[in-house]
Amino acid sequence: MSSEQEAKVEASVYTFGELARNFKNKPINYLELHERLMEIGLMGEIFVYESECKKLSGTKYEEMVNREIAEDPTNGYDILSYERDGTPLHIEVKTTTSNKDQFFLSKHELDTAKKFKEQDKKHVVYFVKNILSNEPTVERIKDIAENTNFIFEETNYKVTKNQ
Structure with a gap:
């Protein structure tokens, strides 16, 4: 089975509705906070993946939507989709409750968003x-x-011991 087919199987095994119901029924355990945040992110990715497949329904691009990209954080985005005219669309998904x-x-x-802009590739945050x-x-x-509707604030630092 190709990785593309496996992604389709995963999306069909876990629908957005099932993931949301399972999440809502779990009691909050702060030791599992990181896992919960990962689940929220996954729900958002599946929600967008399903939306993109619906948007492209009836086109050859519907079968080409790929959320497997999210499994490798070095990609810098989560889903490769397409516009209805076939233009590749690189999607970064951000999710909140x-x-x-x-x-x-x-x-x-x-940096990935900037790189795609320089390369004239479409990149969108959902x-x-x-x-x-x-x-x-x-x-x-x-x-x-470059979107002036948003303010960027640095919140993290990499700290390395001085040798």
């Missing part, structure tokens, strides 16, 4: 809000690095 207009973007993800609601909303953010 609230309706706040705030998410975290790594330096690598931002910001999924209220992922646990019955109707999550998605904001499609183009040119994140």
Whole structure:
């Protein structure tokens, strides 16, 4: 089975609805917070993946949508999709359980967005809000690095012992 076929099987095994129901029914254990955040991210990715497949329904590009890219963080984005005209679309998915207009973007993800812009490739951030609601909303953010609707604030530092 090809990796593309495996991604389709995974998406068909876990629907967005099933993932959301399973998540809502779990009690919060702060020792598992990281796992929960990963689940929230996965729900957002599956939600966007399913939306992209629906958007491309009836085209040859529907079968080419690939969320397997998210498994390798060195890619700097989560899903390779397409516009209906066949233009490749590189999607970074950010997900929250609230309706706040705030998410975290790594330096690598931002650098990837800038690189794609320089290469004239389409890169979009899909910001999924209220992922646990019955109707999550998605904001499609183009040119994140140059988008004046957002403020960037550094929040992390790499610390290395001085030798």
